[in-house]
Amino acid sequence: MKLRAAIAGASGYAGGEVARLLAAHPNIEVATVTAASSAGRRLGEFHPHIGPLADRIIRETSVASLAGHDLIVLALPHGHSGALAARLEEAGEKALILDCAADHRLTDPAAWTAYYGSDFSPAWTYGMPELLHEGESRAAAQRALLSESTRIAVPGCNVTAVTLALQPAVHAGLVDPSRIVATLAVGYSGAGKSLKPHLLASEALGNMAPYAVGGTHRHIPEIIQNLAVCGADASATGITFTPVLVPASRGILATVVAPLAPGVGSDGVASAYDVYDDEALISLMPHGAWPTTAPVTGTGLARVSAVIDERAGSLVAIAAIDNLGKGTAAAAVQSANIALGLDEYAGIPMIGVAP
Ligand SMILES: NC(=O)C1=CN([C@@H]2O[C@H](COP(=O)(O)OP(=O)(O)OC[C@H]3O[C@@H](n4cnc5c(N)ncnc54)[C@H](OP(=O)(O)O)[C@@H]3O)[C@@H](O)[C@H]2O)C=CC1
Numbered sequence: 001m002k003l004r005a006a007i008a009g010a011s012g013y014a015g016g017e018v019a020r021l022l023a024a025h026p027n028i029e030v031a032t033v034t035a036a037s038s039a040g041r042r043l044g045e046f047h048p049h050i051g052p053l054a055d056r057i058i059r060e061t062s063v064a065s066l067a068g069h070d071l072i073v074l075a076l077p078h079g080h081s082g083a084l085a086a087r088l089e090e091a092g093e094k095a096l097i098l099d100c101a102a103d104h105r106l107t108d109p110a111a112w113t114a115y116y117g118s119d120f121s122p123a124w125t126y127g128m129p130e131l132l133h134e135g136e137s138r139a140a141a142q143r144a145l146l147s148e149s150t151r152i153a154v155p156g157c158n159v160t161a162v163t164l165a166l167q168p169a170v171h172a173g174l175v176d177p178s179r180i181v182a183t184l185a186v187g188y189s190g191a192g193k194s195l196k197p198h199l200l201a202s203e204a205l206g207n208m209a210p211y212a213v214g215g216t217h218r219h220i221p222e223i224i225q226n227l228a229v230c231g232a233d234a235s236a237t238g239i240t241f242t243p244v245l246v247p248a249s250r251g252i253l254a255t256v257v258a259p260l261a262p263g264v265g266s267d268g269v270a271s272a273y274d275v276y277d278d279e280a281l282i283s284l285m286p287h288g289a290w291p292t293t294a295p296v297t298g299t300g301l302a303r304v305s306a307v308i309d310e311r312a313g314s315l316v317a318i319a320a321i322d323n324l325g326k327g328t329a330a331a332a333v334q335s336a337n338i339a340l341g342l343d344e345y346a347g348i349p350m351i352g353v354a355p
């Protein structure tokens with residue numbers, strides 16, 4: 001018998017992608033889908049690509065509609081998921097709960113207040129199994145934490161791309177984390193499906209638009225938190241983070257540059273990134289090839305490469321992910337699999353579509 005899942009926010013992009021992955025999961029079935037303004041309508045109106053779930057009627061999101069499942073995935077806007085999670089806790093909910101929003105990602109209340117401004121919710125176990133902890137030779141500690149967890153915070157998509165690109169270098173002490181520069185090309189689905197003028201096709205097509213420039217993006221403290229886990233001094237970590245909307249539906253290409261520590265050469269970089277050798281979802285590009293987003297679209301995969309810029313004295317690390325794949329839904333399913341004692345990669349697409 002399969003485990004039963006409820007997805008809150010199932011009419012949205014993140015909830016829809018979780019539904020798509022769970023619809024093909026060998027051990028989990030989608031039992032309940034909930035949302036807000038779309039309650040009472042068929043899921044197929046919003047996600048016609050998920051045929052097996054098309055006739056599911058979307059229910060109102062409430063403690064009652066989410067009760068009675070083995071796992072609950074919250075894919076709601078920031079703030080809403082934290083408030084709902086608090087009500088689920090009060091009701092004594094025993095199911096595994098995963099939050100795709102930011103509400104339970106940050107451990108530092110001051111960082112939350114500075115970047116989000118709303119009420120702080122306590123941090124849950126961070127849903128990035130590949131997160132390297134200081135001193136370990138392969139990513140085992142985060143997996144151990146996830147295997148014991150019933151509350152999981154799914155990482156931000158941009159955060160995932162930057163972390164996967166740079167963490168081996170920080171972990172191995174190859175770079176100075178005080179002057180990191182991350183520039184990301186990001187697809188529009190990262191902004192969700194709500195109607196906003198700057199997200200219209202007439203604005204987006206043929207345009208490339210930076211946003212949250214100058215240290216204001218809310219993913220900055222989450223990246224610093226991750227790099228601290230792998231060994232950086234958070235108080236001395238500085239990141240200039242600039243996302244740029246490009247005319248694509250899905251995908252994030254993060255180019256991350258950091259000053260090299262003295263004496264670091266190509267061999268040191270290669271051996272630091274070997275830490276990904278056993279990771280099924282992260283592939284290192286062959287020498288001289290760079291990650292691109294198309295091959296990871298629709299999958300839970302990440303592609304990574306790193307190279308030294310000798311003249312500039314810097315490391316250039318690049319990662320490509322699908323924001324809705326490894327950036328959200330695949331991370332949620334992977335983390336849920338670990339917490340539920342299932343095959344870590346069950347239900348995670350590993351083969352892309354082309355062209
Ligand atoms: N898009 C992405 O690439 C990523 C998104 N995330 C996070 O996932 C969450 C969802 O994002 P995304 O799917 O993009 O957003 P969407 O705008 O596409 O979807 C939002 C969903 O939340 C529902 N919703 C809104 N308000 C409420 C409420 N008060 N109560 C219950 N349901 C509500 C909506 O229902 P209805 O349509 O019926 O009103 C809809 O199903 C966000 O926190 C986002 O930051 C995380 C990583 C990446």
Ligand SMILES: CC(=O)N[C@@H](CCC(=O)OP(=O)(O)O)C(=O)O
Nearest residue numbers: 101102156157158186187190191
């Ligand atoms: C294109 C776009 O707007 N992308 C979003 C990323 C959304 C995301 O990763 O999710 P969280 O909001 O859950 O952190 C952004 O940069 O804010």
